[in-house]
Amino acid sequence: MEFKLDSKRAIRSAYGEALQELGAENPTMVVLDADLSCSTKTSMFAEKYPDRFFNVGVAEQNMMSMAAGFAIEGRLVFASTFAMFGAGRAWEQVRNSIAYDNLNVKVVLTHAGLTVGKDGASHQIIEDLSLMRVIPNMRIFVPCDFSETKAVIKHAAKMTGPVYVRLCRENMLDIYPDDYEFDFSTPNTLIEGSDVTIFSCGYMVAESIKAAQELAREEISAQVVDMHTIKLMDVESVVNSAKNTGAIVTAEEHSIFGGLGSGVAEILSESYPTPMKRVGVMDKFGVSGPAPKLMQAYNLTSQDIVNACREVIARKKTV
Amino acid sequence: MDELAAKLKSQADVVRKHILNMTSKAGSGHPGGSMSIVDVLTTLYFHHMKHDAKNPEWGERDRLVLSKGHAAPALYGILAEAGYFPVAELDGLRKLESMLEGHPCRKTVPGVDASTGSLGQGISIAVGMAASAKLAGEKHRVFAIIGDGESQEGMVWEAAMAASHYKLDNLKAILDRNCLQIDGGTEEVMSIEPVVDKWLAFGWNVLTCNGHSFEDIIEALEKADTFKGKPTIIIAKTVKGKGVSFMEGVKEYHGRSLNPEEMTCAMGELG
Numbered sequence: 001m002e003f004k005l006d007s008k009r010a011i012r013s014a015y016g017e018a019l020q021e022l023g024a025e026n027p028t029m030v031v032l033d034a035d036l037s038c039s040t041k042t043s044m045f046a047e048k049y050p051d052r053f054f055n056v057g058v059a060e061q062n063m064m065s066m067a068a069g070f071a072i073e074g075r076l077v078f079a080s081t082f083a084m085f086g087a088g089r090a091w092e093q094v095r096n097s098i099a100y101d102n103l104n105v106k107v108v109l110t111h112a113g114l115t116v117g118k119d120g121a122s123h124q125i126i127e128d129l130s131l132m133r134v135i136p137n138m139r140i141f142v143p144c145d146f147s148e149t150k151a152v153i154k155h156a157a158k159m160t161g162p163v164y165v166r167l168c169r170e171n172m173l174d175i176y177p178d179d180y181e182f183d184f185s186t187p188n189t190l191i192e193g194s195d196v197t198i199f200s201c202g203y204m205v206a207e208s209i210k211a212a213q214e215l216a217r218e219e220i221s222a223q224v225v226d227m228h229t230i231k232l233m234d235v236e237s238v239v240n241s242a243k244n245t246g247a248i249v250t251a252e253e254h255s256i257f258g259g260l261g262s263g264v265a266e267i268l269s270e271s272y273p274t275p276m277k278r279v280g281v282m283d284k285f286g287v288s289g290p291a292p293k294l295m296q297a298y299n300l301t302s303q304d305i306v307n308a309c310r311e312v313i314a315r316k317k318t319v
Numbered sequence: 320m321d322e323l324a325a326k327l328k329s330q331a332d333v334v335r336k337h338i339l340n341m342t343s344k345a346g347s348g349h350p351g352g353s354m355s356i357v358d359v360l361t362t363l364y365f366h367h368m369k370h371d372a373k374n375p376e377w378g379e380r381d382r383l384v385l386s387k388g389h390a391a392p393a394l395y396g397i398l399a400e401a402g403y404f405p406v407a408e409l410d411g412l413r414k415l416e417s418m419l420e421g422h423p424c425r426k427t428v429p430g431v432d433a434s435t436g437s438l439g440q441g442i443s444i445a446v447g448m449a450a451s452a453k454l455a456g457e458k459h460r461v462f463a464i465i466g467d468g469e470s471q472e473g474m475v476w477e478a479a480m481a482a483s484h485y486k487l488d489n490l491k492a493i494l495d496r497n498c499l500q501i502d503g504g505t506e507e508v509m510s511i512e513p514v515v516d517k518w519l520a521f522g523w524n525v526l527t528c529n530g531h532s533f534e535d536i537i538e539a540l541e542k543a544d545t546f547k548g549k550p551t552i553i554i555a556k557t558v559k560g561k562g563v564s565f566m567e568g569v570k571e572y573h574g575r576s577l578n579p580e581e582m583t584c585a586m587g588e589l590g
Contacts, residue, residue, distance in 0.1 A: 030454070051454065054485075062477035065440045069447020072425070072433060073455075093474075096437040097444055101425050 001176075001190060003209050008171040011149040012110050015167060016044030018153035019078060023049045026157070029076040032067050034060045039169075040080040040110045060085045064093035064107075071103035076157060079105055083112035083166060087128035099137045099162045106156045107132075108165040113253035114281065114298055115170040115203055115291040124286035130258020132164040133231050140230040141184070142166045142252075142260075144205035147176040148228060155184050166202065168253065170291045173206040175226075184229055187237045193223035196309045197241040200251035201227045201260050204279070207295075208251050210302035215309055222309055227260055238267045247312040248276035251305050253295075256280040275315040277308040323366065324533040330400065331361040335562045336589050337396035337409050342576035345413040348421065351572035353393035355497040355530070355557040356464060362536045363462060364397045372402035375429045381459050382448055384433040386441025387466035387495060388422040389574075394431070395419055403430035439472030441465070442492065446478045449490035449550075460544075463492045468500030470511045476521065482550040483522030490550040491543050492523075495530065497559040499570045518552050530555030563588050 023029055023045055032054045037043040046053035056063045060081050067079040079086070086109040087094070098105045114124050132138050139159065143149040149167065156163040175190070182188075187199070191212050200208040205226050212222040223245055225237070242248055248268065250261035261278030268274050281298055295301055334357050342348035364370070368381040385394050392412065399406045404418075411417025418427040422436025433448070435441040445463035452459060469475060482490050494514070502508050511517070518525045524546045528539040536555065543551040559573065560566025563585040577585055 028455075030451075054450065056477075056481055057484075059474075059477035059481070061439070061474040062443045062446070062481055065443030065474070065478075066447035066450065066481065068440075069433070069444040069449075070451045071447075072444065073448055073451035075451060092437060093440055093443075096434070097440045101434045 003175060005173045005206060005209065007174045009146040009174060010171050011143060011146055011167050012039070012041040012169070014146045014149035015108060015153055016041030018150045019045035020048050022154065022157050023052065026076050028074070029078070030054060030070050032056060032063050032077065032079045034058055034063045034081040034085065036081050042078070042080050060090040061093050064090040065097040067105045068097035068101065068103050071098070071105050077105045078108055080108045080110065082123060083109035083128045084123050084125040087131050087164070088125055091131055095135050099135045102137045102161045104160060106163045106165065108153065108167065110167040111169045112166045113168050113203065114286045114294045114300070115168045115253060117169070117291040117294060118288050120288035121285040126255045126281045126286065127258070128166060129230055129254050129260065130262070133258060133263065138162050138164055138231065140164045140166070141228055142201040142230055143228055144202055144226055145172045145175040147174070147178050147180055148182065151182040152184070152228065155182070168203055170203065172203065175206060175209070186234050188226040188228065189223060190226055191222065191224040193221040194245055195221045196247040196249060196313055197223040197225060197245045198249045198251060198305060198309065199225050199227045199238070199260060199264055201230065203253045204251035204300065207300070207302040208305055211305035211309065214302060214306050220309065220313065230260055230263060233263045233267065235267050235271065238264055239272045242268055242272045242274040246274060247309070247316045248274050249279060249305060249308045249312055250276070251279040253300060254280055256282060275312045277312050279304050279308050320534055327361050327365060327533045330365050331358050332562065332589050334361060334393065334396040334400060336586065337399065337406070338392040339577055339582060339585050341392055341395070341409045341412040343582050344410055346576055347413060348392050348576055349389040349574050350392065350576060351499070351559040351566060352387060352466060352495065352497065353390045354561045354563070354566065355559045356387070356390050356495045357393045358531050358533065358561070359464070359493055359495070359536055359555050360393055360397050362533055362540065364401050366537065367540045368462070369459065372430065375403060379457070379459055381462065382432045383462040383464070384441045384445040384448070385423050385435055385464050386445070387438065387464055387469050388435035388441065390464070391421065391423050394423060395428070398428070398430040401430070404428070438466070438469040439474040442475055443478040445490060446482045446487065449482070449487040450485050452489055453485070453487060459489070461490050463490065465492055465494055467494060467496050467498060467505045467511055470494065470514065471509045479518065479521040479523065486548050487550045488547050491540070492550065492552040494552060494554045495557055496554050497557045499559045499568065499573065501570070501573050503570055515554060522549060524549050524551040525554065526551060527554045527556065530557035531561055
């Protein structure tokens with residue numbers, strides 16, 4: 001694949017478009033939101049199917065349990081709000097009302113991570129993957145661009161049971177062509193490489209591509225893998241990459257605890273111990289600021305991934 | 320009516336014995352709040368609701384969500400008596416090999432319409448089910464049983480707001496107003512009064528009844544069906560531990576089962 005990385009789009013709009021198309025295919029599907037429909041883009045579904053859209057107001061807990069009620073009645077249900085309030089405030093409703101009963105509710109939460117920007121720490125959830133990953137029955141996707149977001153939403157709609165999809169507010173660089181044929185059964189290798197593997201998700205996929213391009217100038221061959229699926233994580237792919245390159249870096253716009261990095265570390269430590277380094281938010285809250293500056297301040301740039309790669313490659317030589 | 324009330328009373332007393340037996344055998348569970356709601360549940364399942372034990376998934380059936388899920392022994396006893404599963408299953412309550420989870424589980428127990436136990440969530444699930452029925456033009460009703468201690472959960476009031484906003488007149492909530500919660504009287508722990516005014520203010524039709532008078536319960540349920548455009552709540556005045564003199568109004572029996580001596584006395588009282 002060629003990566004121009006010269007155009008950006010809001011992945012939330014991809015969600016809205018996917019909802020409109022799914023709404024036509026699934027006449028009983030309903031969508032719920034908690035007073036953030038213009039931001040989450042569930043408003044695009046509401047415009048086309050007002051009868052099947054339920055804006056519950058600022059009441060996320062009620063939204064998640066109501067979603068369960070719709071699903072019990074056999075409907076495909078999407079429930080959206082900001083990730084802070086859906087994965088945070090309504091966590092227990094997601095666990096007990098939805099996941100425990102393995103109900104067909106797709107929890108699509110937007111404005112996740114530091115890149116929500118100026119709203120600051122109260123809205124910058126960096127714990128959502130961790131919170132959702134520990135819930136049995138839950139499946140988790142983190143798409144990285146417009147095209148993948150649309151495909152993930154349609155894929156989630158075909159699955160039975162609860163799914164969490166993490167979206168962010170910031171416009172995302174286009175990585176995949178619009179007609180790309182996605183296969184979510186396995187992580188997607190975007191760049192082949194032999195010296196180090198970078199597993200990344202969401203916003204950090206584009207940064208990982210830039211990092212690999214930078215490393216290539218130093219004659220370091222980095223494999224870049226789009227880990228769109230955080231749960232169930234593909235054990236075989238992770239182990240195969242570790243065998244092939246012998247050095248692993250993970251990159252995510254999330255706490256280093258409990259997300260992508262933790263998932264990869266769990267697999268490697270049990271199945272194929274390999275030098276690895278996690279790039280993510282260290283154990284601290286965010287602050288207000290424009291997204292690009294925040295990513296620099298929290299060491300979440302392509303340069304940070306490059307540095308991490310150099311470090312694990314050096315460790316590989318001493319093991 | 321006398322004949323019907325007598326029939327329901329004898330059915331409820333059978334279920335009361337099941338409640339005490341199964342919680343005693345389990346060595347835990349919540350007999351107090353099960354005994355307070357059993358007359359209402361008996362009236363619903365053996366007189367008022369449209370349902371079919373042979374076809375638990377029947378689309379046109381009335382739904383019931385036990386939002387105060389800790390009263391599971393009452394629901395299980397009734398479902399067994401109604402024929403959803405053998406009465407012998409009740410002995411397995413809370414045991415590893417049994418389908419009868421400590422709190423209602425939809426996946427394992429035929430007749431359970433929603434998994435509950437974490438307070439506040441069931442009423443919201445019922446709101447979703449009722450909204451779904453409205454959207455589909457279906458005629459069945461959705462009943463939700465909530466507790467008075469449960470009414471201290473904030474999300475109960477989120478659900479209350481939503482139900483009246485969506486004009487869910489197919490939703491009938493019943494408040495088991497036994498005035499006791501784990502740590503004491505509801506009005507001492509965290510007052511929910513004036514509870515009638517609260518529900519009225521949230522846009523609901525409010526009825527009250529004696530939750531241990533079958534005539535009263537039937538009248539309230541029938542009246543609830545006549546209201547259009549709003550959800551209805553029936554505030555059923557009840558007694559925790561109702562039916563066994565030494566359990567009545569005693570908070571310790573909220574979450575404690577009876578020992579063998581107490582069982583002998585209780586069974587004697589229930590006949």
